[in-house]
Amino acid sequence: MHTKITMAISNLLKQCIFAALVIFALGTGCSRKNVSVSSKETSRNQFKIIGYLPNRPDLLAAAAQVDFAKITHLYIAFVNPDSLGNLMGTANLKAMAELAHSRNVKIMASIGGGGAPHYYPSFLTGEKKAKLINDLVNLAVNNNLDGIDVDLEGALIDANYENFVVDLAASLKQKNKQITAAIATVYKDQFTDKALAQFDFVNIMSYDRTGPWRPEKPGPHSPYEMAEEDLDYWLSTRKIPKEKLTLGVPFYGYGFGGTAPESISFKNILQQYPDSVMQDEMKINGGAVYYNGIPTIRKKTELALQKVSGVMIWQLLQDSTEKKSLLGEIDEVVKRKK
Secondary structure (H helix, E strand, C coil): HHHHHEEEEHHHHHHHHHHHHHHHHHCCCCCCCCCCCCCHHHHHHHCEEEEEEECCCCHHHCCCCCHHCCCCEEEEEECCCCCCEEEECCCCHHHHHHHHHCCCEEEEEEEEECCCCCCHHHHHHHHHHHHHHHHHHHHHHCCCCCCCEEEEHHHHHCCCHHHHHHHHHHHHHHHCCCCEEEEEEHHHHHHHHHHCCCEEEEECCCCCCCCCCCCCCCCCCCCHHHHHHHHHHHHHHHHHHHHEEEEEECCCCEECCCCCEEEEEEEHHHHHHHHHHCCCEEECCCCECCCCCCHHHHHHHHHHHHCCCCEEEEEECCCHHHHHHHHHHHHHHHHHHH
């Protein structure tokens, strides 16, 4: 039997070699898809540029403002269950996936968020958990999404969080879908190593150190030093490989004092004060607004290139345009390093 198998294998190899020579002569590949990958595409895949896009009824119109050539991943935020467990905000996802994939961009639906529904904890256990996981997997499969992003924060990183992400990851991976997470160092003790190990990669929310909820603590909410400290913790203390980490950056600022706005996009800052593009702080209406201007965004991107595998942005619609675009600056830094 072994001799017959050996002869059969030998004949098969001869046939394969002949076929390969014919294919080579014809200038085609072994697959209907071109399997060659340019060095540019390889670099693009290695360093991720992830942008969140708020989910809303005019999602497709909002997507027209996104420069897909400058991102590798698009996260739709958010898709959450209503009080009965039915997922909301799903209408445009399939069309969005088609658009993203046509631009060589991966697309994920993100769940949770800082303003997640108060009833969310009940969906992380029991029959509600099973239904939510099933619905999320079907959402990804039926809409051709690349996976699900878990942005559960604060009290939602509870005793049920680990089991929820373990089960969700297992179900998604059965369908060849990815699972990622947004994490913040302020919640570091709530994340178990087992939970973190479930994710294909995690995005560090290196912002919101302070904000309108802490008026007694005015100042920068996302300084460069915070990015350094966050990366050091997740790399050195929690031992997450650099390939599974990205650094989050804000496209918005917070105001303190006087009549300064509590929250304002980078785009609106520049519309009102165009000369503030190179700064991180702006005096306004008897108070101050703190944000990340172009120099800090460039410096953080360089740090991410050195230390981890990508940059994550909250959120794309808050950006300015043309030469004052923060996304444009990120793209320029990354391309310069290729």
